[in-house]
Amino acid sequence: MIAQEVFYAIWVSLKTSGLAALVASFLAVPAALFLASRDFRGKRLVLLVNQTWMAAPTVVIGLLFYALLSRTGPFGGLGILYTQTAMTVGQIFLILPLIVGFSYTALRQVDRRARTTALTLGASRRQAGLVVLREAKFPLLVAVLAGFARAVSEVGIAMMLGGNIRGETRNITTTIALETAKGEFTTGVVLGAILLALTLGINFAVIVGFRSGD
Amino acid sequence: MIAQEVFYAIWVSLKTSGLAALVASFLAVPAALFLASRDFRGKRLVLLVNQTWMAAPTVVIGLLFYALLSRTGPFGGLGILYTQTAMTVGQIFLILPLIVGFSYTALRQVDRRARTTALTLGASRRQAGLVVLREAKFPLLVAVLAGFARAVSEVGIAMMLGGNIRGETRNITTTIALETAKGEFTTGVVLGAILLALTLGINFAVIVGFRSGD
Amino acid sequence: SPGSGSFSDGDTYQTYMSPRAAAAERSLMLATTTSMDATGLLDVLADEFKKETGITLRWIAVGTGAALKQARDGNADAVIAHAKKLEEEFLRQGYGVNRRVFARNFFMIAGPDGDPAGVSGSGTAAEALLRIKSAGSPFVSRGDRSGTHARELDLWARAGGPPQGNYLETGQGMAETLRVAAQRRGYTLTDTATFFALQNLSGLVPVFDSGPELENIYAVMAVNPARVPTARYGEAMALIAFLTSPRGQQIIGGFTGRAGRPLFEPMAGVPGVDLDK
């Protein structure tokens, strides 16, 4: 493997999965806040479905989006199959339930009084929601990072929707899969170690960054 | 695909992943309880490592255990490569950090007073720990089920360590992968749907079972 | 010793059956290239092999590179591959013995409807590739060091090397590569079996499918117990004998799979073919 290819694969992994984690968080955290702060009929069902969604294999998600995005599919016109965009979209779908579940658990940990206290001090409902998020800042960060970890480590969606095209959509995990298929197991393990080292660095940077922002 | 083969694959999936979720929970939940109820030097580092571990791709975990369990590897003598045992072992390793992370968040949600109240009412430290677990029963269940979902939906470890051997270690996800490789996309999606339906049923049964046990 | 023992035409698989071991459950781990498994041929062969020898055939279907690696690591007793260069290296290093060719089929070049590069009329595969290159049409390569990939690289070598642009490497299996080719409206080199299994899905058509350069030869090897002590040499040799036996060859020739047409030609008895290293 050429170093340049490895760098490119790292870049693709971080870019697509980082973006997926961000977008998914912007969808999942408000959803979790809604679920955590309200009791309504069917809420358990929503949680059950979310929980089940987590069991969707990446290949199946890949297949679904493949059907949607392929030339003859309903969104074929977008022409995004086998691009990084497709990978990001699939990964968003993959990690949504994980971030929802994690964030929900995190937000339930916030005292119910946090919200009412914010309200009585004059916060709007939105501001009160933000207070709840702030009180759970750290576990929410863990949720987002868990989503990133899941996205950056998955291979099925990247394969199916990215196509593992060299120089375009080949990321670390598809490279690992390829090297493994070639029988280059050592390369695979080394690339895995690089991925983990990177993730460690990112986790560290994010957590320390947020801590010092206190 | 013959129905019988599908049933067998379902059985393998449920058995290996169910076992993996159980064993991993027995390791992860006490670890999370320890982390959640104590403050010590290096705790952040442990959490950081746990968080990073979540980013380990299944293939890499597969490769690691492959190296360990290979006939010529250090544990080759066990002869468990390409067995369901190997799949379970790999999956335990895969889902451990997820269950630790989820449980940790769940246990932090328990009021700190729960533990001291149990202690002052005469509970031993172990009993007080159990009280904390009981107070977080539901989110802990979610953690275990998330671990199961992760295990049952993964394919890399099942492939590498199970070998996708027909009638032995072929589970739902490796079947899906095989069918996809054959171009039988529809079969893949149908199998995925079966998997999700099963998981839904299991989640439902477990959650309802625990609820009614109140 | 079995490691240095040679395999003569007179041997049959029964030779490798020890009467005592036959009573116990015997099994054999085969590392095989994916097409054998994905077509379903191995399922049929394994059933018959069990019936005839009592040996349970278990296999892991991976790329040729990974298959050989698994064998080196002692996790397989026999290997089926279709990449002669890699196989030879494997034999040379002493990991494999008794390579026997037992089946073949053909590669072909598939391309988009309407054949924009006008490949159909080509005389040789190399010419076909040259036309693709000069037309600037996309070419999708597996790029995974599989048997198919190795053959593709051979062919490109004859056509003056792969194109600089519009050359996509998917690093994936045949089915996925066909899909990428279809989506990108490109050409690709594929094995016949996978192509026909996927034809209606992929929307590709065969544009060039004849000539000896496209021959795809499957060989089986036993793992050398002298090099890999855990290898089950007896069972491996029984499998090789079975595959090259008239019964085995008959099954291979008669196998049609889901495509409804024969996917492999029996090869063990065909004269003029390199039977051993």
Place this chain on the structure above:
Amino acid sequence: MTDAVYSLQDVRFAYPRGPSPFSLELDALRLDHGEILALVGPNGAGKTTLLTLLAFLNRPSGGRLIFLGRDPWQDETRALQARRQAVLVTHHPYLFKGTISDNLAFGLEVRDIPEDERPARIGEALDLVELPGWEKRSVSGLSAGQAQRVALARALALRPAVLLLDEPTANIDAGLGLRMEAVLREVSRNTGMTVVFSTHNFSQASRLADDILYLSDGRRVEFGHENCFSGRAETDGRQSWIEPRPGLRVVFPGEVRGRVTCVINPADIRVLPAGRAAEAGNGPNVFAGRVTRMETTEAGLALVRVSGDLTFRVTLPVGELDASGISLSRPVLLKFEPGSVDIAGTRP
């Protein structure tokens, strides 16, 4: 403004999934600028519940609640405006993670008070609760009373039109409790701030409040000045009593010593025509008297005043009035169980 600050008409509230069929029902309540109202009553009477309604955190399930001339629940903007003017300090306050100053700043931030004004307001408020200079302290590890004082300061810093306090001095030391009362009185007098507070301390209620609302089981208990007696309690170990007038004993259960104030819910008092003395028996808490006034109210209640040196207020369902043989100036007997006597507080 001539509007009442609060005007409640037939306000009802019930918790959606309460463990018991508790409901709050208030026929009428009006609160003006600068008024101080105390909420008194036994545990579970609905004091906290009423405060959450007045703070617009719970929405009445029926009736009319008008705040400064408007219906605060008309839309979310109104509710927000209303909540910005009526701030509640709960009995076990929640403090946001961070420093004390972060906590006090929050309400100022959402009100867009300019950043350079905030430190002064925060400092003033902390001075009022006698925690000067505590701005930079973390809220973790505060004692019970310190936390309650921070929460009080957090509300005072907002200079709200209405301050709602749930047992504000329950965990505050006695001296500071008295000084806090003075602070509230002063702020209310100077700025017209309306204060509603709940307390179990009847003397605090009478010291600080212009008016006392006694709640029992979600209903207002009407005493006027009646049904509320003080005295030095004596006890025989099982029962205790006070003698509001020499020779007249009000008996209640338990072993109680010291000066106490007790109240009797009008609904718990039975009225019998004097002729039916036998029914009253010769237990404790039987009083002979004469009906001095009768009123009939919308709610179908008759108010009867009975005098026998003490004045009691009793209620009778309208339907039973005719059958009861009770009418103005007629001699009657009153009787109530010792258990229905509420000790409303100890009085200095």
Place this chain on the structure above:
Amino acid sequence: MTDAVYSLQDVRFAYPRGPSPFSLELDALRLDHGEILALVGPNGAGKTTLLTLLAFLNRPSGGRLIFLGRDPWQDETRALQARRQAVLVTHHPYLFKGTISDNLAFGLEVRDIPEDERPARIGEALDLVELPGWEKRSVSGLSAGQAQRVALARALALRPAVLLLDEPTANIDAGLGLRMEAVLREVSRNTGMTVVFSTHNFSQASRLADDILYLSDGRRVEFGHENCFSGRAETDGRQSWIEPRPGLRVVFPGEVRGRVTCVINPADIRVLPAGRAAEAGNGPNVFAGRVTRMETTEAGLALVRVSGDLTFRVTLPVGELDASGISLSRPVLLKFEPGSVDIAGTRP
């Protein structure tokens, strides 16, 4: 048993990461069977902290704490045994999810009380806190006082040797509060149960307790019978005062009315030789007198009694004694700031 229940010697405790340098330091404390001790003192004095030490939830960082003749911190078995005998009810109790009966059963379960005895014990305990029949109610949605009563019942059901109560009646209505006091007194008398409770209600402390420990800033404040005065407060709006003896005013800040008890920390009183009257100025709280007794203690403190109709106890660092010109029978002046007068409670 002739052992003391608790015997503390030079016990010290500091929170590992406290926001302030608070530390608790108790030279000596002994508690016997059946004794009732009240902890009194301003917010942040360390009352709750001391209770967590007595409940073996926090471990002293120094000194000797002996419980029933043993060191409870020797090993975990000892600590468990000790905790089984001393049960703490915190000021804002935590109730386990589930029903009230689940909560009361917990302590019985861990003590292996047979299952068929539990309902009776639970029922009795709920009767004591006047929540009879509440077994099956869920703990969610209890009012503040109801929750506190459940927690009290949860402790009483265990019939512990020691009951530790943090502001037990702060949120309980006044009548029930008095009845709870009677219950505690009775249980203590009948079973020898030792009770330690904290309160901001000085009258409660004097009613219920055999002894009062006044804490201030983590230290015991020694009053003996001195430095503690009662009277009816008068006020000019800024300052208030009582006159423990006619013509002698103890002035404190704020607007306070009614009868109060106030205490002055000996350390806050300055002693000057009578000759230096000018230094004392003519502000409030200046008293002339004569030293009636002097003691020197290990801690390097001198105890000086000064009489001038009232008796004050003051402390002086040993080192300053010689320079101060103060000795037995010499006339002196006492002076303290109004702000250092603690209102310890209102007294009926």
